[in-house]
Amino acid sequence: MRSRSGTRPTEDSRGLHVQPVTRSDLQPPEPRASHCNGDSVGAEEEEEEEEERRYQLYPGHIPTSPLQKALLAAGSAVMALCDPYRHDMVAVLGETTGCLALPNLRDKMKHHPEGHRILQERPRIRLSTLDMARLRGLPDGSLGREYVRFLENNKVSPDTRMPPKFVDDEELAYVIQRYREVHDLMHTLLGMPTNMLGEVVVKWFEAIQTGLPMCVLGAAFGPVRLSARKLQVLATELVPWAIRSGRNASCILNVYYEQRWEQPVESLREEIGIFPPPAIRV
Numbered sequence: 001m002r003s004r005s006g007t008r009p010t011e012d013s014r015g016l017h018v019q020p021v022t023r024s025d026l027q028p029p030e031p032r033a034s035h036c037n038g039d040s041v042g043a044e045e046e047e048e049e050e051e052e053r054r055y056q057l058y059p060g061h062i063p064t065s066p067l068q069k070a071l072l073a074a075g076s077a078v079m080a081l082c083d084p085y086r087h088d089m090v091a092v093l094g095e096t097t098g099c100l101a102l103p104n105l106r107d108k109m110k111h112h113p114e115g116h117r118i119l120q121e122r123p124r125i126r127l128s129t130l131d132m133a134r135l136r137g138l139p140d141g142s143l144g145r146e147y148v149r150f151l152e153n154n155k156v157s158p159d160t161r162m163p164p165k166f167v168d169d170e171e172l173a174y175v176i177q178r179y180r181e182v183h184d185l186m187h188t189l190l191g192m193p194t195n196m197l198g199e200v201v202v203k204w205f206e207a208i209q210t211g212l213p214m215c216v217l218g219a220a221f222g223p224v225r226l227s228a229r230k231l232q233v234l235a236t237e238l239v240p241w242a243i244r245s246g247r248n249a250s251c252i253l254n255v256y257y258e259q260r261w262e263q264p265v266e267s268l269r270e271e272i273g274i275f276p277p278p279a280i281r282v
Helices: 039-055 065-083 087-097 103-112 114-121 132-137 145-155 169-181 182-188 196-210 213-225 228-248 263-272
Strands: none
Touching: 065 087, 087 169, 087 213, 103 114, 103 169, 114 169, 132 145, 132 196, 145 182, 145 228, 145 263, 169 182, 182 196, 182 263, 196 213
């Protein structure tokens, strides 16, 4: 009997047929391709990261489709209404619903000398850019001194403002970043604390000023958590004043606040067009 390879089998001492070993039988088997190979997995991850970077318009940017933005907006709106102090959800809501308001704000800045310079120089309001010791040493009533007083009294920090992620335009991403970083300055100029009543008043002012749906929602639904007495004060005194000031004031993003620290708050209010706050304990 012949084997398939054409060689004649031999018999061992027990009379069993033994197939002779050929040279080809001694060759090591060809290595099989494995999807678990560490090098290939690492290369694939690097390619994915590189592809993601190509689609990023700025550091931290997350590209999203209109459907994804709609889902993010709906989810963040629910979470923000349940807990208005979820600043991360408020931030996502502002980014995913600001597709009309942000270009309008950007255009206002472009057509204003001070706003245009802000867009060009991209200043940031953060602890790393603020000389807190100098601001504390400014006279009482100056913007810088009252801003630091607001931060310290309310135990807040400008560094808590989240960077944008879902705005699909690098310049518009800076616009919403700038809006977030001057929010505490709005509290300072309006004389409002960070409690719920104060936040609602500032949101009414910002809704009129910016047209951001996030501000409109905050102004409309924020009062549901207020007591009956505060609701009465809000409706009869504070909201009418905030609306009048918002309509009368020039665009709040067209002020280079970093160059106005020495200016008295009352003088800056008058320049912008913000009416003096009502004499009501908020």
